[in-house]
Amino acid sequence: MSDISLLREKPLAAKKGMFTPVRSKRTFEEVSSQIKRLVFEGVLKVEDKLPSEAELAKQFDVGRQTVREALRILELSGFLTVQKGFGGGSVIKDTILKKTTNLLLDAFKMEKITVEEFTAARLVIEKAILAEAIDRADERDIEILRQNIAQTKEIIARREMATDIGFQFHSLLAKSSKNTVFVILEGAINAIHRNLASRSLPNFRAAKKWVCVHEEIIDTLIKKDRDKAFDLLEKDILSARNALR
Amino acid sequence: MSDISLLREKPLAAKKGMFTPVRSKRTFEEVSSQIKRLVFEGVLKVEDKLPSEAELAKQFDVGRQTVREALRILELSGFLTVQKGFGGGSVIKDTILKKTTNLLLDAFKMEKITVEEFTAARLVIEKAILAEAIDRADERDIEILRQNIAQTKEIIARREMATDIGFQFHSLLAKSSKNTVFVILEGAINAIHRNLASRSLPNFRAAKKWVCVHEEIIDTLIKKDRDKAFDLLEKDILSARNALR
DNA sequence: TCACATTTGTCCGTATGTATC
DNA sequence: AGATACATACGGACAAATGTG
Numbered sequence: 001m002s003d004i005s006l007l008r009e010k011p012l013a014a015k016k017g018m019f020t021p022v023r024s025k026r027t028f029e030e031v032s033s034q035i036k037r038l039v040f041e042g043v044l045k046v047e048d049k050l051p052s053e054a055e056l057a058k059q060f061d062v063g064r065q066t067v068r069e070a071l072r073i074l075e076l077s078g079f080l081t082v083q084k085g086f087g088g089g090s091v092i093k094d095t096i097l098k099k100t101t102n103l104l105l106d107a108f109k110m111e112k113i114t115v116e117e118f119t120a121a122r123l124v125i126e127k128a129i130l131a132e133a134i135d136r137a138d139e140r141d142i143e144i145l146r147q148n149i150a151q152t153k154e155i156i157a158r159r160e161m162a163t164d165i166g167f168q169f170h171s172l173l174a175k176s177s178k179n180t181v182f183v184i185l186e187g188a189i190n191a192i193h194r195n196l197a198s199r200s201l202p203n204f205r206a207a208k209k210w211v212c213v214h215e216e217i218i219d220t221l222i223k224k225d226r227d228k229a230f231d232l233l234e235k236d237i238l239s240a241r242n243a244l245r
Numbered sequence: 246m247s248d249i250s251l252l253r254e255k256p257l258a259a260k261k262g263m264f265t266p267v268r269s270k271r272t273f274e275e276v277s278s279q280i281k282r283l284v285f286e287g288v289l290k291v292e293d294k295l296p297s298e299a300e301l302a303k304q305f306d307v308g309r310q311t312v313r314e315a316l317r318i319l320e321l322s323g324f325l326t327v328q329k330g331f332g333g334g335s336v337i338k339d340t341i342l343k344k345t346t347n348l349l350l351d352a353f354k355m356e357k358i359t360v361e362e363f364t365a366a367r368l369v370i371e372k373a374i375l376a377e378a379i380d381r382a383d384e385r386d387i388e389i390l391r392q393n394i395a396q397t398k399e400i401i402a403r404r405e406m407a408t409d410i411g412f413q414f415h416s417l418l419a420k421s422s423k424n425t426v427f428v429i430l431e432g433a434i435n436a437i438h439r440n441l442a443s444r445s446l447p448n449f450r451a452a453k454k455w456v457c458v459h460e461e462i463i464d465t466l467i468k469k470d471r472d473k474a475f476d477l478l479e480k481d482i483l484s485a486r487n488a489l490r
Numbered sequence: 491t492c493a494c495a496t497t498t499g500t501c502c503g504t505a506t507g508t509a510t511c
Numbered sequence: 512a513g514a515t516a517c518a519t520a521c522g523g524a525c526a527a528a529t530g531t532g
Contacts, residue, residue, distance in 0.1 A: 026518090026519070026520095027519075027520070028317075028519090028520090036351075040354055040355070052496080052497060052498085053497075053498070054497080057521095062520080062521085063520055063521040063522070064521085064522085065310055065313070065519090065520065065521070065522095066519085066520065066521085068310070068314060068498090068499090069313060069314060069317050072273075072314050072317045072318060072321075073317060073321055076318055076321050076322070077321070077348060077351065078348070078351075082498070083497090083498080083528095083529085084497060084498035084499065084527075084528055084529075085496080085497065085498070085527085085528040085529030085530065086494095086495065086496050086497070086528080086529045086530040086531070087496075087497080087529070087530055087531090088496080088497050088498060088528080088529070088530090089496095089497065089498080090498095094355070096348055096351050096352045096355065096357070097352055097357065099348060100345060100348045100349055100352065103322060103323070103341060103344060103345040103348060104345055104429075104433065106281075106322060106323075106324075106341050107341040107342050107345060107429055107432075107433075108426070108429060109285055110284075110285065110339060110341065111425045111429065112425070113425050113426060117424045117425055117426050117427075118426055120377070120424055120426070120427075121373075121424065121426035121427055121430065124369065124370070124373035125369070125370070128366075128369040132365070179362045179365055179366065180352070180357050180358045180362055181358060181362050181363055181365070181366035182362075182365075182366060184349075185366065185430065271498095271499070271500095272499075272500070273499090273500090297516080297517060297518085298517080298518070298519095299517090302501095307500080307501085308500055308501040308502070309501080309502085310499090310500065310501070310502095311499085311500065311501080313518090313519090314499095327518070328509085328517090328518080329507080329508055329509070329517065329518040329519070330507085330508040330509025330510065330516080330517065330518075331508075331509045331510035331511070331514095331515060331516050331517065332509075332510055332511085332516075332517075333508085333509070333510090333516080333517050333518060334516090334517065334518080335518095
């Protein structure tokens with residue numbers, strides 16, 4: 001019996017994760033990785049303009065199709081945007097977080113989520129955000145939140161729909177928490193909520209109510225009154241739940 | 246002075262959100278959305294095989310390059326994988342969460358997210374999951390969690406790495422909460438954690454510790470001892486954080 | 491208002507590599 | 512080992528969009 005057969009009986013490779021996959025990168029992946037790396041290394045900065053597709057193809061010594069597939073990847077990943085026409089082309093951007101919430105929303109769409117499940121998760125996450133915001137919100141955050149309330153009141157006074165700006169309030173709250181992960185999670189929750197709410201009719205009387213609740217939440221934020229803040233938020237979220245049914 | 250010039254002075258379009266963006270979808274976006282929609286509607290299921298690129302091009306009445314760019318998008322979004330060679334082609338998958346974490350890792354690389362932020366979010370979500378699990382876990386869930394502990398102990402006894410099965414424990418907890426939203430959120434958190442942890446060396450002594458903590462968590466789950474459960478979970482997550490630094 | 495240049499968007503034909511039968 | 516079916520990749524061409532003179 002040879003050593004090889006012994007190895008086959010009890011291969012050393014049995015432990016998971018010993019070897020890294022060697023699947024040869026496709027050309028367009030190589031191109032996108034190289035551009036990505038330049039962004040990470042700071043060689044390419046936001047608002048920098050990439051050469052045209054034809055020029056990139058020349059420099060990478062690949063076909064234009066390959067360059068385009070690489071650009072699609074970078075575009076979807078949030079590293080750049082593409083505009084056509086004169087003076088158009090690829091411009092480096094930093095919209096990775098935005099694209100992340102889009103993907104997260106897709107993940108939610110794949111599952112059948114009930115309003116109750118959604119509300120339970122929303123309560124937990126937004127309460128956590130509020131708790132962090134109470135600790136970390138500065139004057140600027142408060143000012144921006146107040147502007148949101150003022151705009152909302154104007155819109156309601158004109159008897160127009162204020163749903164969008166109502167959603168925005170919660171996003172601003174998330175930003176006040178100064179935690180990027182919370183911002184992303186709130187973005188996903190917000191997107192689901194918009195999705196669910198798009199089926200039900202907007203309600204002026206409800207809008208007048210929640211704008212007051214939002215205003216009170218800002219007060220508790222300044223006074224750092226945790227318990228009152230949680231009560232108000234719960235009230236807000238639960239009435240939103242009722243509107244969804 | 247005409248009405249038009251008056252409109253220019255104070256355009257009605259000043260109000261935010263009055264108009265929806267009309268940016269005409271590019272053809273490959275239209276193709277990818279259509280395939281996406283079929284997945285959401287359940288017409289296309291996981292492991293279903295799509296026609297070849299040439300056939301898709303024929304059916305959509307577009308060029309092959311357009312189909313390819315659509316496939317790149319769907320591939321990166323986690324809706325399908327592509328294999329070359331005989332019998333190859335596009336196969337529907339559900340790896341959206343995995344792809345989401347790839348993007349989140351890019352955000353980490355861009356230094357938008359710190360380990361502290363990640364841990365803060367993880368604490369909130371997993372505590373909420375644990376709270377729900379205490380209320381909702383049935384005998385079957387407990388049994389599966391116990392099997393996880395037993396397997397982990399076996400692996401440690403063989404002096405092999407138990408990282409994977411350790412992560413699995415938290416996923417099982419999420420499933421016990423019976424809330425799909427929590428399962429998805431935990432999936433995202435878990436995948437990020439795996440990726441972050443893959444850079445640091447596995448630690449046998451640490452593994453022996455956390456398996457005990459996990460076991461104790463199951464006990465508190467049965468006894469419905471909330472406070473003790475939260476303490477244990479916090480211990481577990483904070484030591485995981487320390488391992489990441 | 492009208493041509494013009496630039497760049498992306500799209501299609502076609504062809505060739506090569508690759509994995510299975 | 513050879514045939515087959517598929518993705519991968521290249522090059523050329525034209526259409527569409529967009530800013531400039």
